[in-house]
Amino acid sequence: MSVIARDMAHRPESSSALSLVVNGESRSLEVEPRTLLVHALRDELGLTGTHVGCDTSQCGACTVLLDGLAVKSCTVLAVQVEGIEVTTIEGLSADGDMHPIQRAFVEHHGLQCGFCTPGVILTSVDLLSRDSEPSHATIRHALRGNLCRCTGYQTIVESVRAAGDALRDEGS
Amino acid sequence: MSEALIGVARPRIDAPDKVTGATRFAADGYVHGLLHARPILSTEPHARIRQVDREAALSVPGVVAVLVAADLPMATSGTDRTAEPLAREEVVFAGQPVALVVAETEAAAEDGAEAVVVEYESLPAVVGLEDAMVPGAPLARLVEEDEGGGDLESIHAGVDEGEQDADEEQLSGNVLDTVNRRSGNAAAALEASDVVLSGTFRTPWVYQAYIEPQVATAWLEPSGTLVVSTSTQGSFVTRSELARAFGLPLERIRVIAEPLGGAFGGKFALIEPLAAGAALALRRPVRLVLTRGDDFQATNPVSAQVTDLRVGARKDGTFTGIEARMLVDRGSNAGWGVEGITSLLVAGPYRWDAHDLRGYGVQTNRFPFGAYRAPGAPTAAFALESLLDELAVALDLDPIEMRLRNAVVEGDVGVSGNPFPTIGAVEVLERLREHSLWRDRESLPAGEGVGMAAGYWPGGNEPAAAVCRVDADGTMTVVTSAADMSGVNTGFAVIAAAAFGLEPEKVRVVSADTATGPYAGASGGSKVTYTVGKAVEGAARAARVKVLAAASQELEIAPDDLEVIDGVVRAVGAPDRSITVEELARKALRFGGRYEPIEGHGGSAQTVGAPSVAAHLSHVRVDRETGEVELLRHVIAQDVGRALNPALVEGQMRGGATQGMGWALFEQLDHDESGQLLTGSFLDYSIPVADRVPEIDTLIVEVPAPDGPFGAKGIGEAPVVAAAPAIVNAVAAATGTRMRELPLTPPHVWAALAESKPEDDL
Numbered sequence: 001m002s003v004i005a006r007d008m009a010h011r012p013e014s015s016s017a018l019s020l021v022v023n024g025e026s027r028s029l030e031v032e033p034r035t036l037l038v039h040a041l042r043d044e045l046g047l048t049g050t051h052v053g054c055d056t057s058q059c060g061a062c063t064v065l066l067d068g069l070a071v072k073s074c075t076v077l078a079v080q081v082e083g084i085e086v087t088t089i090e091g092l093s094a095d096g097d098m099h100p101i102q103r104a105f106v107e108h109h110g111l112q113c114g115f116c117t118p119g120v121i122l123t124s125v126d127l128l129s130r131d132s133e134p135s136h137a138t139i140r141h142a143l144r145g146n147l148c149r150c151t152g153y154q155t156i157v158e159s160v161r162a163a164g165d166a167l168r169d170e171g172s
Numbered sequence: 173m174s175e176a177l178i179g180v181a182r183p184r185i186d187a188p189d190k191v192t193g194a195t196r197f198a199a200d201g202y203v204h205g206l207l208h209a210r211p212i213l214s215t216e217p218h219a220r221i222r223q224v225d226r227e228a229a230l231s232v233p234g235v236v237a238v239l240v241a242a243d244l245p246m247a248t249s250g251t252d253r254t255a256e257p258l259a260r261e262e263v264v265f266a267g268q269p270v271a272l273v274v275a276e277t278e279a280a281a282e283d284g285a286e287a288v289v290v291e292y293e294s295l296p297a298v299v300g301l302e303d304a305m306v307p308g309a310p311l312a313r314l315v316e317e318d319e320g321g322g323d324l325e326s327i328h329a330g331v332d333e334g335e336q337d338a339d340e341e342q343l344s345g346n347v348l349d350t351v352n353r354r355s356g357n358a359a360a361a362l363e364a365s366d367v368v369l370s371g372t373f374r375t376p377w378v379y380q381a382y383i384e385p386q387v388a389t390a391w392l393e394p395s396g397t398l399v400v401s402t403s404t405q406g407s408f409v410t411r412s413e414l415a416r417a418f419g420l421p422l423e424r425i426r427v428i429a430e431p432l433g434g435a436f437g438g439k440f441a442l443i444e445p446l447a448a449g450a451a452l453a454l455r456r457p458v459r460l461v462l463t464r465g466d467d468f469q470a471t472n473p474v475s476a477q478v479t480d481l482r483v484g485a486r487k488d489g490t491f492t493g494i495e496a497r498m499l500v501d502r503g504s505n506a507g508w509g510v511e512g513i514t515s516l517l518v519a520g521p522y523r524w525d526a527h528d529l530r531g532y533g534v535q536t537n538r539f540p541f542g543a544y545r546a547p548g549a550p551t552a553a554f555a556l557e558s559l560l561d562e563l564a565v566a567l568d569l570d571p572i573e574m575r576l577r578n579a580v581v582e583g584d585v586g587v588s589g590n591p592f593p594t595i596g597a598v599e600v601l602e603r604l605r606e607h608s609l610w611r612d613r614e615s616l617p618a619g620e621g622v623g624m625a626a627g628y629w630p631g632g633n634e635p636a637a638a639v640c641r642v643d644a645d646g647t648m649t650v651v652t653s654a655a656d657m658s659g660v661n662t663g664f665a666v667i668a669a670a671a672f673g674l675e676p677e678k679v680r681v682v683s684a685d686t687a688t689g690p691y692a693g694a695s696g697g698s699k700v701t702y703t704v705g706k707a708v709e710g711a712a713r714a715a716r717v718k719v720l721a722a723a724s725q726e727l728e729i730a731p732d733d734l735e736v737i738d739g740v741v742r743a744v745g746a747p748d749r750s751i752t753v754e755e756l757a758r759k760a761l762r763f764g765g766r767y768e769p770i771e772g773h774g775g776s777a778q779t780v781g782a783p784s785v786a787a788h789l790s791h792v793r794v795d796r797e798t799g800e801v802e803l804l805r806h807v808i809a810q811d812v813g814r815a816l817n818p819a820l821v822e823g824q825m826r827g828g829a830t831q832g833m834g835w836a837l838f839e840q841l842d843h844d845e846s847g848q849l850l851t852g853s854f855l856d857y858s859i860p861v862a863d864r865v866p867e868i869d870t871l872i873v874e875v876p877a878p879d880g881p882f883g884a885k886g887i888g889e890a891p892v893v894a895a896a897p898a899i900v901n902a903v904a905a906a907t908g909t910r911m912r913e914l915p916l917t918p919p920h921v922w923a924a925l926a927e928s929k930p931e932d933d934l
Contacts, residue, residue, distance in 0.1 A: 049193015114190030115433030
């Protein structure tokens with residue numbers, strides 16, 4: 001059958017061995033140099049809570065934390081994050097206990113379909129680490145790069161506010 | 173039965189998994205030996221395929237196959253996307269899949285796709301909607317469409333087609349369908365009116381913009397069963413489409429509807445035949461994930477429309493006649509269009525003495541039309557509610573008072589020819605009128621304005637079933653096959669809990685697949701809570717009969733004298749004589765047990781519709797220098813029947829209103845004159861972002877639906893319908909300028925302000 005390629009036993013020719021710190025654990029993987037972090041996380045490490053919603057770095061569904069800063073993981077190569085602490089949505093809830101921000105999103109109805117939610121939450125973690133009592137306008141500005149098609153954003157804003165309150169209570 | 177459980181705000185039952193990243197969406201599951209597919213999309217809007225050169229792609233390391241139409245085992249010769257997942261000879265829009273590269277990795281598939289060369293012979297492209305209708309216009313499709321499309325048309329709103337047009341209007345062969353709804357003499361009614369207003373209203377193609385792109389994975393079980401795991405609104409409709417595509421018996425196909433990352437009408441069996449065709453051809457598992465760019469180009473957004481509308485009224489504000497001529501761009505969807513629905517909804521939730529409403533479904537060389545939340549309704553409401561706003565000015569009447577004078581009530585015959593069932597139009601308008609934003613609308617700074625508009629969605633019906641089971645730990649599992657698009661599973665849990673007598677926290681809801689679940693239609697048409705929810709109520713009641721029978725024997729009390737509250741069966745009036753549901757379940761579910769399992773099956777076949785009305789207030793500020801419209805505040809009042817969970821109801825109201833803001837200000841899929849998409853990414857196609865959306869007040873109005881579970885009904889679509897005209901009317905209030913083409917982008921507004929004088933006679 002002419003439509004079938006001859007080389008059926010394909011393995012990428014040039015792959016790089018990497019050692020990444022993801023969610024506090026050291027992980028070894030082999031990827032092609034061109035592999036984006038989002039694909040390494042999803043396809044190599046099975047961390048599928050990081051979602052792909054676009055191919056132009058607009059939607060924010062793939063947002064992760066790099067040394068605590070919210071970064072769209074489609075904008076960096078996997079090979080660039082060696083030596084950097086990567087946190088995905090799975091790493092936010094230690095030992096099965098939800099992070100206060102995750103709890104706030106549940107209790108304040110900050111999600112519907114949930115596809116944008118991991119990215120929204122990680123962007124919010126970054127924001128609240130810098131400003132634990134952000135105004136609604138500040139929250140909305142911070143979330144400009146995270147598209148949500150379901151909620152109309154209001155309950156997301158309320159969730160972030162409530163999370164800030166919870167984090168301050170915890171800290172005090 | 174515990175009615176007190178109804179109407180309490182509770183978190184979604186799927187929220188913990190979704191906030192922790194535990195939810196497996198359709199692109200997330202591991203499949204052994206999986207291949208990855210990448211489509212080659214037509215670069216031509218209308219052409220014959222001369223040749224597909226696959227050699228270079230096949231030599232790319234990791235590429236397994238490059239498939240064209242002839243390689244897929246299609247069993248039917250139609251030209252819809254199910255029958256023709258890859259174009260055979262003729263491509264009819266830029267973006268139509270022509271070939272499929274299948275590879276060991278996504279990256280290899282991408283490399284392979286870049287190496288495929290397709291040669292085309294260009295054909296005249298039909299791009300302009302009105303041009304396409306002119307006799308003698310080139311045809312957008314040369315190959316004749318086969319008869320006998322699928323089930324896709326009937327799964328949306330429960331709308332009867334109007335009678336076929338008897339007039340002999342001269343139209344090109346691109347006009348695939350005409351609908352004419354007539355009653356009385358509309359021309360004469362308009363002639364006799366004190367005021368008649370007319371206008372032409374234009375709306376662009378609009379994209380559903382679900383954040384999860386379309387994705388499907390297909391494989392063959394060793395038994396030969398075709399399994400398709402997919403992001404779809406309807407598992408059973410996808411199964412029947414696959415059966416039609418490949419000539420397979422239904423029982424050889426299993427469709428698994430995975431958690432939806434947004435859909436809004438756009439995910440009804442579209443790419444599944446392509447993924448399945450590849451899996452059948454190669455006998456290996458194949459996953460097709462559309463990139464966002466491919467999703468923009470190759471899927472099924474909602475039609476552009478042009479509406480000529482004329483309405484009349486008497487001095488006292490009573491509506492007289494309405495005439496509409498509504499052109500619907502179906503793009504390359506030859507199977508169905510919204511001309512039937514939009515020509516019904518353009519009359520709004522109002523009484524008219526006479527009407528003459530015409531819809532035209534026109535094919536062009538654009539994407540195949542698909543549904544998007546209340547398809548055909550936002551466009552209809554934009555035209556009608558804009559003209560009604562002008563009418564109120566012309567008659568010097570309060571816009572809400574004028575609408576109240578004409579609002580339909582139960583029993584009024586609509587333009588469908590059928591009487592309206594219970595409908596909350598009056599209640600919603602009265603509630604909106606009380607809002608301070610409306611009362612204080614005259615005392616705003618210059619450049620600001622408040623507008624209002626109302627609309628409705630008729631709601632759909634389809635028979636549905638559900639089952640439930642109480643386990644030995646006293647918890648209940650409810651099983652349906654409805655895709656949870658809007659939080660319906662959370663609603664099912666409270667329905668089951670209330671109907672049975674259990675704490676809602678003890679109810680799990682499982683979305684089953686076509687091999688294991690009871691029947692449910694696609695999640696669309698705002699019918700899931702109303703129909704599947706009713707079946708869930710029936711299933712829980714049936715299980716309650718079982719638990720009462722067992723308890724009756726244990727307690728030696730007649731079932732009629734027992735009640736079930738919070739998982740305890742007890743004697744009415746003697747609550748100390750009781751036994752827990754858990755204990756009864758344990759006694760039933762064991763070797764030698766004496767009671768039937770505590771399970772139930774329920775079904776529904778709703779025949780009366782449950783329309784939902786939603787009305788909006790919009791407060792805007794318009795910058796005359798830049799043409800930018802800033803949304804300051806939004807209010808939505810909606811009749812929801814009964815709010816099973818007010819938090820989720822408000823979520824639907826706000827989400828729908830926000831999508832209406834997209835219609836009003838931001839969104840348009842634009843083609844150039846040759847038929848090439850200009851806005852094929854989120855860079856060019858902007859949906860509402862967090863800092864452009866205002867606070868949205870929600871006013872829940874409850875007019876119970878007589879046949880709904882606990883009075884509830886479907887509410888997902890109504891909130892989008894009239895959001896855009898409320899914003900457009902607010903812009904008119906702020907500037908005196910009426911805009912008749914969406915969206916109101918800054919250049920468009922700036923130009924209109926420059927051209928017109930305040931409250932110009934258009």
